Amino acid sequence: LAKTTQPISMDSYEGQEVNITCSHNNIATNDYITWYQQFPSQGPRFIIQGYKTKVTNEVASLFIPADRKSSTLSLPRVSLSDTAVYYCLVGQITGGGNKLTFGTGTQLKVEL
Amino acid sequence: SQTIHQWPATLVQPVGSPLSLECTVEGTSNPNLYWYRQAAGRGLQLLFYSVGIGQISSEVPQNLSASRPQDRQFILSSKKLLLSDSGFYLCASTTGRSRGGYTFGSGTRLTVV
Numbered sequence: 001l002a003k004t005t006q007p008i009s010m011d012s013y014e015g016q017e018v019n020i021t022c023s024h025n026n027i028a029t030n031d032y033i034t035w036y037q038q039f040p041s042q043g044p045r046f047i048i049q050g051y052k053t054k055v056t057n058e059v060a061s062l063f064i065p066a067d068r069k070s071s072t073l074s075l076p077r078v079s080l081s082d083t084a085v086y087y088c089l090v091g092q093i094t095g096g097g098n099k100l101t102f103g104t105g106t107q108l109k110v111e112l
Numbered sequence: 113s114q115t116i117h118q119w120p121a122t123l124v125q126p127v128g129s130p131l132s133l134e135c136t137v138e139g140t141s142n143p144n145l146y147w148y149r150q151a152a153g154r155g156l157q158l159l160f161y162s163v164g165i166g167q168i169s170s171e172v173p174q175n176l177s178a179s180r181p182q183d184r185q186f187i188l189s190s191k192k193l194l195l196s197d198s199g200f201y202l203c204a205s206t207t208g209r210s211r212g213g214y215t216f217g218s219g220t221r222l223t224v225v
Contacts, residue, residue, distance in 0.1 A: 034213060034214075041200065042218060042219065043202050043204070043216025043217055043218055044156070044202075044214070044216050046213055046214070046215070087155070101158070102156040102158075104154065104155040105155055
């Protein structure tokens with residue numbers, strides 16, 4: 001299982017762009033990269049997933065370099081409500097089932 | 113899309129008492145099911161996962177157990193709770209096509225006193 005490394009915490013202000021980088025040096029060929037957001041006392045919520053290059057949806061962008069040994073979650077123009085823990089998850093779920101390991105995540109704090 | 117129901121939302125139990133947390137899944141069949149625990153301010157620790165009825169894999173040896181009596185039902189149990197069992201318990205599911213995309217329940221906050 002690919003191990004991930006993220007910053008423990010980040011601070012930002014409303015309206016700024018926030019980039020959270022995750023390192024996953026031993027990512028396997030078939031592994032996908034998935035990011036989750038978790039608010040206190042709630043289950044993690046899927047944000048975005050990618051395999052290579054760039055993926056964008058309505059809430060975030062995910063940048064993955066060619067070597068795939070890292071990935072960057074980009075949150076445009078954050079607001080106070082984006083204060084949460086963000087997890088990077090690397091791996092794949094096969095039809096037979098396996099499990100992925102969540103790291104400690106990055107606590108993002110957004111202030112006025 | 114999948115929906116996971118977990119109950120209760122909060123639970124306060126004395127040390128030595130039994131535990132039963134239930135999780136049910138809607139919107140999919142034959143899901144992979146997981147129980148995670150999260151201590152205060154910490155990441156998610158995988159406790160058990162199941163790929164089918166009656167099939168349970170344990171990740172962390174402890175006084176907890178899990179069962180899957182039906183395809184979309186996953187139960188976490190303990191015969192005697194310890195103080196260290198306190199935490200936030202989350203049920204999650206994936207399907208064979210999810211590529212790492214978990215759907216999580218809303219969680220149960222367990223406090224053992």
